[in-house]
Structures are given as structure tokens and as C-alpha cells.
Amino acid sequence: MPTYAAPTKDMSFVLHELLNVDTSDVPGYDDLSPDFTSAILEEAGKITGEVLAPLNAVGDKEGCTLENGVVRTPTGFKAAFDQFREAGWTGISSEPEFGGQGMPYIMGMAVSEMVSSANQAFGMYGGLTNGAYASILAHGTQAQKETYLPNMVSCEWTGTMNLTEPHCGTDLGLMRTKAEPQGDGSFKLSGQKIFISAGEHDMADNIIHLVLAKIVGGPEGIKGVSLFIVPKFMVNEDGSLGARNGVAVGSIEEKMGIHGNSTCVMNYDGATGYLLGDEHKGMRAMFTMMNHARLGVAMQGLAQAEAAYQNAVIYAKDRLQGRAVTGTEFPDKPADPLIVHPDIRRSLMDQKSFCEGARAFVYWGAMMIDQAHESDDKDADGLISLLTPVLKGFLTDKGYDMTVQAQQVYGGHGYIEEWGMSQFTRDARIAMIYEGANGVQALDLVGRKLAQDGGKHVMAFFDLVKNFIGENKDNEALADFIEPLKNASKDLQAASMYFMQNGMKNPNHALAGSNDFMHMFGHVCMGLMWARMAKAATSALDAGTDDPDFYTNKLITGRYYMARQLPATGMHLARIQSGADTVMGLNAEAF
Numbered sequence: 001m002p003t004y005a006a007p008t009k010d011m012s013f014v015l016h017e018l019l020n021v022d023t024s025d026v027p028g029y030d031d032l033s034p035d036f037t038s039a040i041l042e043e044a045g046k047i048t049g050e051v052l053a054p055l056n057a058v059g060d061k062e063g064c065t066l067e068n069g070v071v072r073t074p075t076g077f078k079a080a081f082d083q084f085r086e087a088g089w090t091g092i093s094s095e096p097e098f099g100g101q102g103m104p105y106i107m108g109m110a111v112s113e114m115v116s117s118a119n120q121a122f123g124m125y126g127g128l129t130n131g132a133y134a135s136i137l138a139h140g141t142q143a144q145k146e147t148y149l150p151n152m153v154s155c156e157w158t159g160t161m162n163l164t165e166p167h168c169g170t171d172l173g174l175m176r177t178k179a180e181p182q183g184d185g186s187f188k189l190s191g192q193k194i195f196i197s198a199g200e201h202d203m204a205d206n207i208i209h210l211v212l213a214k215i216v217g218g219p220e221g222i223k224g225v226s227l228f229i230v231p232k233f234m235v236n237e238d239g240s241l242g243a244r245n246g247v248a249v250g251s252i253e254e255k256m257g258i259h260g261n262s263t264c265v266m267n268y269d270g271a272t273g274y275l276l277g278d279e280h281k282g283m284r285a286m287f288t289m290m291n292h293a294r295l296g297v298a299m300q301g302l303a304q305a306e307a308a309y310q311n312a313v314i315y316a317k318d319r320l321q322g323r324a325v326t327g328t329e330f331p332d333k334p335a336d337p338l339i340v341h342p343d344i345r346r347s348l349m350d351q352k353s354f355c356e357g358a359r360a361f362v363y364w365g366a367m368m369i370d371q372a373h374e375s376d377d378k379d380a381d382g383l384i385s386l387l388t389p390v391l392k393g394f395l396t397d398k399g400y401d402m403t404v405q406a407q408q409v410y411g412g413h414g415y416i417e418e419w420g421m422s423q424f425t426r427d428a429r430i431a432m433i434y435e436g437a438n439g440v441q442a443l444d445l446v447g448r449k450l451a452q453d454g455g456k457h458v459m460a461f462f463d464l465v466k467n468f469i470g471e472n473k474d475n476e477a478l479a480d481f482i483e484p485l486k487n488a489s490k491d492l493q494a495a496s497m498y499f500m501q502n503g504m505k506n507p508n509h510a511l512a513g514s515n516d517f518m519h520m521f522g523h524v525c526m527g528l529m530w531a532r533m534a535k536a537a538t539s540a541l542d543a544g545t546d547d548p549d550f551y552t553n554k555l556i557t558g559r560y561y562m563a564r565q566l567p568a569t570g571m572h573l574a575r576i577q578s579g580a581d582t583v584m585g586l587n588a589e590a591f
Contacts, residue, residue: 062260177193258430298362
């Protein structure tokens, strides 16, 4: 059975030597001393490695079952959820006013990475709750906050988001779920939602559904969509639970992966709901939850790649297969281990360089969210808005690829369920789809985010890269990082210029290259992270350290990414500049 050990050393490096959280001026970061964050990471590492990881295969094998309208989670999930909840992990970055610990979002992200690596399906129960909490916190009335948030922070109650219907996914303007005003401030909701993660389960006393619906008589299309709080059980004025609401699970979806999470068809039959935010402004309130969730999904791409990589390394060091082409390395054994072979090393280096770069990228994104929220920093808010589709789309695409590579290290055993490697691949696959499929992320990036605020934020990103290159161009120790980053950034700027020159004449020229642009942007972000990490590692070695191997290995891994992965920007640029003619050339009837 696969194992998982939290990479706390690397997490601490990113927090304190790359992002310098303990000396940052972001409000709340002054408490993030190395000793404090180390204690948090170590304790989270224990519960995820010792309690959650052993249940990962259990959840995959057993799945969830529906019995008389009640969903039963896999063996051990409820006890683990109770343990996780009682230890206070569910509210680590929630507001103290509602029972949370009030830590910065970046610490919640670090803990969430460990949870997702250990057991992605389990982590989704609390993860969706955090997203629902964020929407109510941002858009709810004070009474709604006081009614729902304390129990959601503790996960005595969990939360969901209900968007998709059988006939509409991305195009939410087509939804049919309706809300009828009752004259007392409440609404009656009727309709069906599908793909609802954690829609019903046996681990919480109540489930607070956030449901998109159209108020009867409202505007057509997306302009008529509102968001509602619909509790599974009604909540009495004294906070106790009342009657069962008119919402029920119709079935559990049979899925490729994340079997331990109950993905439900939810039926609303005159269910009582309460408007969250303004009428017909539901998408604004829902996007608070979706943007929160998209960075979390980006992290899932990293998390599954990390767990798969750890096990691939163990197997590659243990499995004997052939001899090294340069001569026998283990003469006392009948064969050398897999790790002596260059192609296995290539695969492991792909995985290692992705995981470490992606961790830096995700935590940087989390830091920008803290900066935007706690300092009302519009520049940070604009930059993370630009980068959110890049984080979500690029890291989940590549994270899935890395789980496939880890599975490949096992050869035939990777295809056998007994070894557990296929679960990482199957679980990672959903991250490319939910919270906005990656094709939609690419369209959002090119179609909306590039031009947002007159292109101010993408120009700020280019300046960020340019300034780093300028400040370090004479640093010989970083030569292997600066020049590749410079070349990749030029490719990204050339692609942006192509869109500006051709996209207005024919939008297909821009949209046909959107996926390539998203990946190109992701590579440049990872290149920037690796260059910054190389600078931090070089500084540590120059200053003297009791762990020189860690920093030396960091530089070796970074050089691999810059030499073997970052040049992909040139390929993506060539594809983008080929335009839409080859993409759109066939008539629809020819397919």
C-alpha cells in the first residue's frame, strides 16, 4: 500500500527562505516564526501521515453507499473526521470571531496540501466547507454569519456548492432550478443539481448547501441567477436543529476516482432557502467560493503528484531491474535498482522539479490572497486574479501528468490495483475538470484576464520578471536560471503581442492558442519560482548551513527544470503563432 510523509522541510524552505513570511509586512505574518510554523507543519504531518493516508486506499476500494436516503462514508472516515475536527484543523485559517484560529490563508494552504496528498477524497469534505464559509463570510448578513459560521468552522456542519444541472455546466444561464419568494424573506427552491461533492454524508449533523437558482420573474440568462443558503435541517432561533428541509440525495455518482467522497445528485423539492447577497447577483457571491476553490484545486494537482512521486522513488530504489549501462553499480545484487537508469532518473526529475516548483507557486498565490485581503492591496488582488486560471489549469494538467509518470516507474505493477498507484492518477484526473474545466480556465485567461484593467496586471507580471532578471543578471551563480527565464519571458510576451495583433480581427486566433498560452504562462511562473529558490539556496550555502545537501540538491533540481522543462515555451509559442486556420479548418461534418 502506498505511503505518504509530509515534505515539511521543503514547505519550511518555501515559507521562510523563498517567501520570507516571518519578515513580511503582510498583516498577520509577524506571528509566523520558523518555530511556530514548524510546529504546525509537524503536527499536521503526523495526523495526515498516520491517520488519513492509511484510509486513502480504504476509501478508494469501499467508496460511499446510499442507504435509505443516507450516505455512509468508508470505514474509518467518520472517526478520522472527528479526530481531525477535535484537533482544530478545520478552522485553522478561519476568523476567531466564529471559532477559527485566525492563521493566515497560506498556513491553511500548507495544511491542505498535506491533507490532499494523504487522502484527497477525505479532504474534500472540509475543503468544500471552507469555500462555503468564505462565501457566507463575504456576502452574508450578520445574522446569517452567526447562524451558520461557528458550526461550519468546526465542521460540526459541512458545506457544499450547487451549480451544475443535468443540462448545463459551464453555461449557468441555462439553469432551471427556480426560487419562489414566500413573503417572509425566505424562498422555496425546486430543481435538480448534479456532481455535488459531499452533498450527503454521515460525518456532520447538518449540511449547508449553497445553491444557485433563478428567482421567478427575474431576468433571463446569467443575469437572473441568485445564490441561496439551503440547510439540510432547518436551524431554530436558538441554534438547535429543526425539521428536515426539502432537499434529498437522489443518487451517488459512480466515478473514476475520489471514491471516498460522496458526489451526489441533489433534488430540491420546495426546499426552504435564504438569499445570500443581492438578488440576481448570485454569480458574484458564488465566485468568492469558486476562486477560493480554484487555488485549492491547483494545490490538489501538486498534492497528488507529490504523493505519487514519493512512492515512485521508493519503488525505483528498491526494484532490481537490469544493469547500469556505465557498469554494474551493485555487484552484490543480481541486478541494479531501477534508479540507476537514465530514463527513470528523467522521469523522477520531471516529478521532483514539478512538485517543488509547484509548491512555491501555490504558496506564492496564497500569500497574494493574504496580502489582498488583509491589506486591501488592489495590485495583489489583480495579480492573483490573473494567475488563478494559470495555477488551476497548468498545475492540474501537469500534476496529472506526473502521477502518470510515477505510475510508469512501476511498469506492470503500476497497472495493478494492489500497488495503489492508479488511485493517484484516477484521483488527480478530476482536478482538471471540476471548478471550471481547464479549457475554460484557458479561455478565461486569454479572453478576460489578460485585458483586465487595461492589461495592467499582466504588465505588472512582466515587470516582476524583468526586475528580478535585472537585479540578478550579474550573479554568476544564477546564470543557469536567469538566461532561460529571460528567454521564456520573451516567448510569453511574444504570444501576448500575437493575441493583441490578431485576436481583434479574428478571436479564434486567440482562443485556438489559449491552452498553449496557459501552459506557457505556467512554465514562466515556475521558472520564476525556481530562479528565486535558486537565489535563496545560493544565499544559504554562501552563509553556511548545517544541511548543505538540501540546498545543493535544490540547485540541481532547479537547473533540471530550467534546462529540460522551461524550453517548452518555445513550442507553445510556435503553436500559438500558427493561428486558428489549422484548428478550425475542417467543417463540423468532417469529424
